[in-house]
Amino acid sequence: MSSPLFELWRYRLLEPLRWPETIFWTFLFPALLALALGIAFRQQQPDPAAVAVVAGPGAAELEQALRRDPTVKVTVLDAAAADRALRLGKVAIQVVPGTPLRYRFDPTRPESSLAHLTVDTAVQRGRGRTDPVATVADQVTARGARYIDFLVPGLLGFNLMGGGLWGLGWAITDARTHRLLKRFLATPMRRRDYLLGHMLGRLVFVPLEVVTLLVFSWLIFGVGLSGSPLTLAVVIIVGALSFAGLGTLLASRAQTLETMSGLINLCTMPMMLLSGVFFSTSRFPDFMQPFIRLLPLTALNDALRAIMGDGASLLAVAPQLLVLAGWGLLSFVLALRLFRWT
Amino acid sequence: MSTAATMAPAPAPAVLLRRPGTQPDAGGPPAVVLRGLRKHFDDVKAVDGLDLEIRTDECFGLLGPNGAGKTTTIEIIVGLQEPTAGEVRVLGRTWGRGDRSLRARVGVSLQETRLPERLTVIEVLRLFRSFYPSGRAPADVMEEVGLGDKARTWTVKLSGGQRQRLALGCALVGDPDLLVLDEPTTGLDPQARLHIGDTIRSYRQRGRTVLVSTHYMEEAQRLCDRVAVVDHGKVIALGSPPELIATLGGEQVVEFALGDAALPDVDLEALPEVRGLRHTGRTLLLATTDARVTLPALLDLTRARGLRLESLATRQATLEDVFVALTGRRLRDE
């Protein structure tokens, strides 16, 4: 007779594969997400700076001068309308004609600071300023430095997290609400085998998810892999197991699927923002950094980015692997202790 | 050293073929012993001081209305719930230490378990079989519970009766010494119930113990050597079905209703051959030793008083009547 671990693992594979939804979440969803984000953040010319010239004496002349600069979009508004446009972010800066010429903008908005420089240069040149140093600007778009190159490893990590938490959390809670766990408890099945079977089941789905996303983003956006595929595989496996452990821990007590989704959202939402999926973790203040770096998704994303973008070696991502392994082990051991069968 | 003599076919194991119940003290220790069993949920006393002894080799029935405490008792016996108080011994052991080896000897079918939806019948049986150190071939069990032609069907696509049979198969596949079934036939049509009854009987031929809960009286009567009638978490009657029916005093029942009219109890009890009278709602039950004598007398009486019978039936007394006699209520509200 075959071993219980093998049979439980098989059960964990066959059942999801027989649900059409699984195919969607496993293959289509990651690809669609990458496509949508890739299109939203595709490389393009920066938007021209929106400038409001406040109506008054000299406004027409100022408008003429600014129109000549293609990186500036000018509108003439009366003072009240210009204030509203600035407040709503419709324009980045107001120019009030007069002597001296007055600029009004919010320096905390990056596009406003940028517009300040652009508009001032255009105004000064319009009045005949000549630059003392001759310059030439060469425009380059480096592969590997685009947003999509930043995004794909983040999405990969995000998917691994979602797959682990939702895949295991849902399956276990569902079995509990249908009293299947109780039925299993009435057999001599080892609880360790049950949980391990679920975690190992993830290891079959992970390659499918990962390969879809990577091949897709390579074909469509030309996102490459600079590091070794083997190193990448190790990080992915450790990450997947870590989140499978966390999923098991979250599911160890939940009595309803609603509780379970609440718990998972509570876990994934903060990490989605903090762990550098869509934007860099460096946006958060320094005092938060040690905490952020200890999050499993941060560790996974950092390691994936280092390998895909910088070709980092296994040794270079050892700290991240350690964080992931720690989360995985801790979760699994805790889950074994806390687990409720009814 | 094995010799030709020890390898010769053994004589038919008489002990396995004897009618259980005919030798009350036969065979080792009892399969299940419950003493002073209590289980309280906050202020609900689900089991309230229950004593039982289930003999090895018998089919024991737990009868009772909804909420009597059958499921709670069964789940305590199979080690899924902890009792609040009392002693539980199963196959000579207690729960709490070395449970895996005890679980390997107890086969269970619980009320309301949903098996993995998109596994096939044979896959589910294989999964359960893998948990047991020894047991029967999943394919054999599948045939025995009558699902041979459903091997490749997902469990969600089975009918209610087929699903119950699969649950029974999961209980049998570890070849247990004690088979515990919580309402294995509830909600099934008579045909499907007969099939499950047959399976339980063929398991019994191998000389094992069965504990089954049900609220189908005729089923308990057909299947069980002894039954315990449970109400409000206590055993209110215990014995073989014929013994329990005999306590009614009469083997037959005249069941009738008078509508809004009434007859004094004393007049009814004075009818010939009547051994007992019960009211359940608007229906009156007369236990009688001979309905052929009681019935005409009853008709004469109602005619003499100018009353009209709304309904009238005679039948053999069942365990249901025993329950009504003990509690004044019916087992099932239908």
Ligand SMILES: Nc1ncnc2c1ncn2[C@@H]1O[C@H](COP(=O)(O)OP(=O)(O)OP(=O)(O)O)[C@@H](O)[C@H]1O
């Ligand atoms: N987990 C629980 N929490 C609170 N009360 C419970 C719990 N389990 C059972 N009970 C209560 O204990 C009593 C006995 O329930 P039990 O399920 O044992 O009855 P039963 O005889 O199996 O009934 P049925 O024929 O409906 O299956 C009921 O009143 C029930 O409400």
Ligand SMILES: [Mg+2]
């Ligand atoms: Mg019950």
